[in-house]
Amino acid sequence: MFGELVGLLFTSMIVNNVVLAQFLGMCPFMGVSRKRSSAVGMGMAVVFVIVAAALVTYGLHYLVLVPLGLDYMDLITFILVIASLVQLTEMFIKKTSPGLYKSLGVYLPLITTNCVVLNVCLVNITNGYDFPHMLMYSIGTPLGFALVLVIFSTIRERLDLSDVPEFFKGNPIALVCAAIMAMAFSAFSGVI
Amino acid sequence: MALVYGILFLGALVGIYIFLYIQNKKTPVPKGCENLKADCEGCKITSCSLRDKKLKEEK
Amino acid sequence: MNRFQSFKNGLLKENPVFSLFLGICSTLAITTSLNNGVGMGIAVICVLVMSNVIISLIRNITPDEIHIPVYIVVIASLVEIIQMLIEAYAPALNTSLGVFIPLIVVNCIILGRAEAFAANNGPLDSALDGLGMGLGYTLAVCSMSAIREILSTGGITFTNMFNEDQVLFSFQLIPDDFTISMFSSSVGAFLTFAILAAGVAWYKARDAKKAETKEVK
Numbered sequence: 001m002f003g004e005l006v007g008l009l010f011t012s013m014i015v016n017n018v019v020l021a022q023f024l025g026m027c028p029f030m031g032v033s034r035k036r037s038s039a040v041g042m043g044m045a046v047v048f049v050i051v052a053a054a055l056v057t058y059g060l061h062y063l064v065l066v067p068l069g070l071d072y073m074d075l076i077t078f079i080l081v082i083a084s085l086v087q088l089t090e091m092f093i094k095k096t097s098p099g100l101y102k103s104l105g106v107y108l109p110l111i112t113t114n115c116v117v118l119n120v121c122l123v124n125i126t127n128g129y130d131f132p133h134m135l136m137y138s139i140g141t142p143l144g145f146a147l148v149l150v151i152f153s154t155i156r157e158r159l160d161l162s163d164v165p166e167f168f169k170g171n172p173i174a175l176v177c178a179a180i181m182a183m184a185f186s187a188f189s190g191v192i
Numbered sequence: 193m194a195l196v197y198g199i200l201f202l203g204a205l206v207g208i209y210i211f212l213y214i215q216n217k218k219t220p221v222p223k224g225c226e227n228l229k230a231d232c233e234g235c236k237i238t239s240c241s242l243r244d245k246k247l248k249e250e251k
Numbered sequence: 252m253n254r255f256q257s258f259k260n261g262l263l264k265e266n267p268v269f270s271l272f273l274g275i276c277s278t279l280a281i282t283t284s285l286n287n288g289v290g291m292g293i294a295v296i297c298v299l300v301m302s303n304v305i306i307s308l309i310r311n312i313t314p315d316e317i318h319i320p321v322y323i324v325v326i327a328s329l330v331e332i333i334q335m336l337i338e339a340y341a342p343a344l345n346t347s348l349g350v351f352i353p354l355i356v357v358n359c360i361i362l363g364r365a366e367a368f369a370a371n372n373g374p375l376d377s378a379l380d381g382l383g384m385g386l387g388y389t390l391a392v393c394s395m396s397a398i399r400e401i402l403s404t405g406g407i408t409f410t411n412m413f414n415e416d417q418v419l420f421s422f423q424l425i426p427d428d429f430t431i432s433m434f435s436s437s438v439g440a441f442l443t444f445a446i447l448a449a450g451v452a453w454y455k456a457r458d459a460k461k462a463e464t465k466e467v468k
Contacts, residue, residue, distance in 0.1 A: 021437050023279035027359060030272065069194045070201065075334065075353045076327040080205040083323060087212040091219050098222035105221075115276050115357040122350055165449075167456065171272055172449040179441030186436065210320050217316065 005136050012140035015189045018116050019148045020182040025116040029149060029178075030171060032107070039153035043146025045107040047139075049089065050120050053082045054138035057121040058131075078121045086111055116145055152181065258383040264458065267360045267384050268391035269451040274360040277351045278392055279440045285407050288396030290344040292389025294333055294352060296382065299361055302326050303381035306369040322365045323356075330356045343415035360388060391447075398443055401425065403435035 018024045025046075032042045057078050065071045090108045093101045111117060120141050124134045155177050164173045267273045274295075281287045305325055306313075313321050334352045338345050345352065355361065364384055369377040400407050406423035410416075433439050 023276050023437065023440065024354075026275040026279065030275070064201070068197045068201070070198050072335070073198060073202070073331075075331050075356065076202065076324075077205060079323060079327045079356055080209050083320070084205070084209040084212050087209070087216040091212070091216040094216075094219050094222055101222055115354050118354060118357055119350055122353055126350070167449040167452040168445070172445045172452065175441050175445035175448065179438050179445065182437040182441055186438070206320070206324055210317050213317060213320050 005132055008133060009136045009140040012137050013144035013147070014185065017144045017148055017185055018119070018141050019145060020178065020185045022119075024119050025114055025145055028110060028114060029152065030174060032110070033149055033153040033156050033174075036150065036153045036157065038107075039149045040146075041103055042107045042110070043142075043149050045104045045111060046114070046116065046145055047142040048104075049082075049086060049108070049111045050117050050142040051138055052089070053078075053085050053117050054120055054124055054134065056085060057081055058124055058134055061125055074122065074125060078118060082111075082117050082121070116141065148181070148185075152178070155181075258379060260383075262383065262387045262390060263451070264455060266387045266391055266451060268388055269448045270455065272448075273363055274358045274388060275444070277354060277358060278388075278395065279437075279444060281348055281351050282392055282396035282399055282440065282443075283403075283435050284347075284400045285393065285396050285409055286344070286412070287347055288392040289389070289409075290337075290341070290412055291348060291351065292385070292392050294337065294348075295355060295358065295360070295388050296385030298326070298329050298333055298355055299364060299385040299388075300378050300381040301329050302361055302365055303369040303377040304374050305329075306365045307372060307374045307377035310370050318366075318370065319362075322362060326361055326365070327356050341412045343410075344412050360384060395443055395447060398447075399434045399439055402431050403433070403439065405430045 016022065019026070019029050028042055028046075032038050060077060060081065061071065061074065065073060065077065086108055090105065093105060093108070120138055124137060127137075129137060152174075156174060159173060159177065168176070265271060268275065268278050277291060277295075281291050302322075302325055306322060309321070309325075330353060333355070337348075337352060364381060368380045372380070397407060401424055405425040405427055406421060408421040409419045411419055431439075434443065
């Protein structure tokens with residue numbers, strides 16, 4: 001049981017990485033990866049929002065929607081819950097901790113329409129995870145996202161200094177780098 | 193009956209979201225954080241609340 | 252403004268995917284076969300046209316402070332409807348697209364067009380804009396999925412979306428021994444996308460140069 005949970009954590013983090021294997025969260029992956037400091041901030045904000053959103057949506061689905069026979073409303077419920085949660089978190093941090101707001105505040109509003117969050121909430125339900133599995137999946141996925149984002153931002157810092165073919169400048173060359181990273185990460189599938 | 197619950201539930205969620213959205217906009221940004229900027233050129237997330245500010249700056 | 256011109260721009264020069272880099276997630280993920288590409292394209296066109304029309308109709312009664320929550324609710328409801336329709340009438344498509352149908356909600360193209368165009372224009376113009384942008388997305392998705400399917404399986408097999416056993420057409424270009432299976436994995440997706448995006452950048456630059464020389468003359 002314990003081994004299986006740890007396995008799920010690492011599978012969702014590295015082998016089935018959200019960005020490189022499932023192509024989710026490409027917007028922040030391309031947009032917020034210019035500097036390492038912003039990549040770290042974004043990564044932390046995503047971890048926080050996903051864990052919170054997964055807990056709330058999981059609870060709502062099994063305690064409210066299923067007993068009322070409304071489980072076909074998953075999608076619209078989840079998107080509203082995520083959006084509200086981001087607003088609530090931002091407001092809470094603004095009021096209580098200016099220091100935390102300084103490092104995370106800018107990235108929180110970016111997360112409302114981040115597909116990683118919605119995907120984790122939906123997959124928790126469609127895969128029928130029980131509570132411990134749900135927790136492991138919801139922690140592993142954003143950690144994998146943060147890991148790849150930080151690695152990618154360090155690559156892009158170097159990329160700015162290198163000589164790139166004219167039409168590949170900007171996003172296309174970044175995607176080529178992502179392809180090579182995906183190749184490297186796919187090698188992990190034999191390990192775990 | 194489920195339909196009534198569904199509509200009520202949905203209405204409540206929308207209400208909560210809009211309430212929090214307005215409250216959050218009203219809450220002032222803490223001192224020293226007024227001019228925080230995210231280095232996020234190229235990000236196309238349009239519901240981001242920083243975008244209004246950014247668009248104004250560009251104009 | 253010439254309506255036809257803006258419609259044409261959405262297809263190539265201002266292609267939402269390759270030029271504006273909107274909605275990359277689904278483009279990369281579902282383009283393993285032409286079937287998926289066409290299905291996803293049609294779903295996005297439906298949602299985009301309907302959301303543009305509805306948002307343009309309610310643009311005058313939406314309070315300015317809460318326009319984003321309103322848009323999100325409208326789009327989420329529309330996607331929910333489309334998802335149920337696909338589940339009922341095209342179950343094979345539903346399984347192969349999987350979680351990417353509900354994820355149309357967070358596809359940046361839809362909220363982006365709602366905000367940038369539908370919020371300021373009449374319903375007819377908004378519908379045309381939605382159709383143009385949707386077709387641009389479909390074109391991008393279909394070209395990418397065709398390239399990837401040919402390189403990874405050697406040919407294209409296109410089946411009827413509502414009945415998976417009925418093959419509409421299929422052909423084989425590359426013999427089985429010479430296919431590159433890498434292109435069906437994530438590596439191929441990123442590479443194909445990068446090369447196509449660079450191609451569109453080249454086309455745009457060439458066009459701009461042409462216009463410049465014309466002005467000089």
